[in-house]
Amino acid sequence: MEEAVDSVHRVGRKTENRHRQILVLFFKRTIRDDIWKKTKSSVVCREEGVRFAEDLTREDFMARQAMWPKIEQARKEGKAAGFRGPHGYINGKRIEVSPKGAG
Structure with a gap:
């Protein structure tokens, strides 16, 4: 992952009983797209409630x-x-x- 991810940080304030979004900045779009595609069919991501979405303006x-x-x-x-x-x-x-x- 050291060659794939530039930076990672959480968004918003920490509150009880609520998960915060995490922004991940990838070095290459191709790596991001590959990881995104794999997580869509991942049993672990589905069970844990993990999903990728774009951070749009x-x-x-x-x-x-x-x-x-x-x-x-x-x-x-x-x-x-x-x-x-x-x-x-x-x-x-x-x-x-x-x-x-x-x-």
């Missing part, structure tokens, strides 16, 4: 929230749909969400 989080209905609908239709950073993609094509109030 508020703007990126809000952009994803706005696109989620389109992504969810595409997945229900059997299309390949997901996010890369703040951008949504359906079948490899970047999607845009119109501002509120626009048709």
Whole structure:
């Protein structure tokens, strides 16, 4: 792990009966992606309640929230749909969400 992880730290204040999030900064995205993929099917992670998630900026989080209905609908239709950073993609094509109030 010394060659894979740059830094690790906890987020927030320590409180009783509550776990804190831990931020892990990896040296390479490929290492992060490999570990992320392996933890999704890990019995130990499932039993211990460990999961990985991206630490998004508020703007990126809000952009994803706005696109989620389109992504969810595409997945229900059997299309390949997901996010890369703040951008949504359906079948490899970047999607845009119109501002509120626009048709």
